Amino acid sequence: MARHDRIERLQETMQDTDLDALWVHPAQDFRYLTGLAPIAMERLFGLVIPASGHTRLVVPLLSAEECSEIEGCEFFTWTDEQGPREAGVAALDGFSSLGMSAGTPLWAYETVRSAAPRLEVSVEPSLVSALRVVKDEDELTLMRAASKKTDGIADWIETLEPAGKTEAQVASQVVRRILELGMTPHTGAIVSTGANAAMPHYAGGDVEIASDAPLLVDFGGAVEGYWSDITRMYLPAETDDEVSAAYDVVVEASQAAFQKAGPGVTCGEVDAAARSVIANAGLGDRFIHRTGHGLGLEEHEAPFIRAGDRTELKPGNVFTIEPGVYLSGRFGLRFENVVVVSEQGVESLNESPVHHRLE
């Protein structure tokens, strides 16, 4: 879908709401609608999309030129000396209700509220997300490319002989490899040895990787903004029986979710498919997060594969399946693939094998 069509589609969906306009903060929604990913930090910056008519852009002067390719858009620039208030007032003139991107920082919300005190401001009801959640063929091509490169890195990690290095050193190597392959990295990769992997979002790093404990590596890279996401375990040659058995359960849970998922199936049903395998193995209370999350321009986006979620999957949805078990102070295991919903079921974007060796 071309950018311009995306904005028109968005304006159509706004007809079913009582919003006069949307404020899109420069982040992934902005990139989806304009193709641009400008640097936006502490300066007020937003694409204003009215329910009908042309778009407006509140933009710091220093970023105006690089946004000039947004077609048919009226610019409201401001300088560091002026501050953003007048540009905001002018750009929001004539609107009574405004929906702002959920990720807008609170200071920007307050700046808009103070510039237009009579405007009713709310979080926009996921209208852009509703478009983004169904990927078109062009988007899927980028996501397939990202996952393929990421599979290569997952396999290459085996060759690094990570034992003896620190977690941070291996994370740095993975991120550099992502860059070498022309992808944009997240600022870090999760690399956790032994008991550290019992913390699913472990952000540490100075610990030396043990040769006799499972190593978890979770990372991704973006191709033209579209992310991959993978987790693989690197197991020592002599793996403890309890770890091996638990890992088999995690992989089986992943396969159960994969088998279950498809168009018309709810996110909650996919979560339950994975969760019941782990519960039946007596590890239910060790699976301490949802089964997965959507992926696209954001690393975590809709749909969310969580217990009780009644959202029905649709062809073109892309999400992770990443069950895990976490035994505090002992070990953590996770296995993660990205899948796309097809007309029949789901297709995995990852082909990296289930088993990798630590040495």
Place this chain on the structure above:
Amino acid sequence: MARHDRIERLQETMQDTDLDALWVHPAQDFRYLTGLAPIAMERLFGLVIPASGHTRLVVPLLSAEECSEIEGCEFFTWTDEQGPREAGVAALDGFSSLGMSAGTPLWAYETVRSAAPRLEVSVEPSLVSALRVVKDEDELTLMRAASKKTDGIADWIETLEPAGKTEAQVASQVVRRILELGMTPHTGAIVSTGANAAMPHYAGGDVEIASDAPLLVDFGGAVEGYWSDITRMYLPAETDDEVSAAYDVVVEASQAAFQKAGPGVTCGEVDAAARSVIANAGLGDRFIHRTGHGLGLEEHEAPFIRAGDRTELKPGNVFTIEPGVYLSGRFGLRFENVVVVSEQGVESLNESPVHHRLE
């Protein structure tokens, strides 16, 4: 200042406000106060600091263990199945007014407001920033180390023979070098050839670097969270006289700001010192941004060196001096160093030379 002292100092400053508590979203303020940089994305997560008494943490279950080192903190965990509402309600019990970090995403603000509808919620009045803006010796040691490594990279770029490569390829090399030196990179570096550098925050990349046009490179890396930030120009052997003259003006403006800055001087006075040099050279309308920004755990933070700002500098403030001139469609030039305010004036953290060659 130890973490615990920071929280106590913050609680002291809260006595002068009518806030019962602060909500600190996991970002740089959180890292400053706890030493931790957990991954926080779409799950509600916040450190609640009451005006007196022990802290509370609203935390997704999967991130709880890695936060366990926060001393004397009461935890309110929630699971993906439960959702964050009950944990939020319990953690905010007893408060009437709450200040939230300026960078808190709007969805988190709305979640808190819906969990505690009678709570008066506002953006916290930069109380944490007021502590962070004066760096202690430990922080300065990290910032000096980051700037020193960054100087090395700025000089190393000359050896890359960037002409003929794309901007994105050189940006990737710079980011990989940042990682090799053990620093955390920003996701990108600004690398802009010729007329692209007329866009100060240019985020492009697929353009081949010309051998006969100025190249601008702006990047930084973090050591234990503390950033460097540098911009250097790489000029062709035969530089156009107009470009050379304009670059001399920019460097002179930088030196004027450097000479002016010191304790008791206002941010506006420092900005004016740089701006008047550029205005006197007839290029005033080409200097389209403020002179600089503070630096620390964030790449842009207080103080802001902008026209009319009456904030007085204090010893321990760290900020950039980065005047530039931008001629749309033709060229852009910027020169950026980081300085720290001493008892007498300012000291530069960067020693990389003023002149670099493109080839």
